[in-house]
Amino acid sequence: MSLYVIDDHPMVRQMIGMLLRRLRPASKVVELEKFSELQAALIKNGEPELFVLDLLLPGVKGATAISDVKKMYPEIPLVVLSAMPSGEARDACLEAGADLYIEKSTDPLKFRRPSMTS
Numbered sequence: 001m002s003l004y005v006i007d008d009h010p011m012v013r014q015m016i017g018m019l020l021r022r023l024r025p026a027s028k029v030v031e032l033e034k035f036s037e038l039q040a041a042l043i044k045n046g047e048p049e050l051f052v053l054d055l056l057l058p059g060v061k062g063a064t065a066i067s068d069v070k071k072m073y074p075e076i077p078l079v080v081l082s083a084m085p086s087g088e089a090r091d092a093c094l095e096a097g098a099d100l101y102i103e104k105s106t107d108p109l110k111f112r113r114p115s116m117t118s
Helices: 010-023 035-045 064-072 088-096
Strands: 002-006 028-032 048-054 078-082 100-103
Touching: 002 010, 002 035, 010 028, 010 048, 028 035, 048 064, 064 078, 064 088, 078 088, 088 100
Parallel strands: 002 028, 002 048, 048 078, 078 100
Antiparallel strands: none
16 A cells, blocks of 8 residues: 655655655655656555645646546545645535645644643
8 A cells, every 4th residue: 555645846745755654654655746647656556545635736727636536546535735725725625525635834733633631
């Protein structure tokens, strides 16, 4: 099983990949710059376990990449990570099938696990 990170910004893509490797050391992390590389990567690297997808990818209009992925893999979690503020973009992504929408400007403390002592 592989974790696919698709983002055209090298630093963002590599940081997400690094984080996923730490969280899931037994999984293969596949980093892609373009959505058009996904089909070949799936053939080469195997079935997906997770997709992390930038919303604003060159050559992709709106949430069409989300719809395309979810048609092929409806049960695989898909996270959209975007510089676009939530609102209409978030709603469009969730409607297209995304499981989670995260703004790149979101405070990381918002995503901390709840304390077990509370």
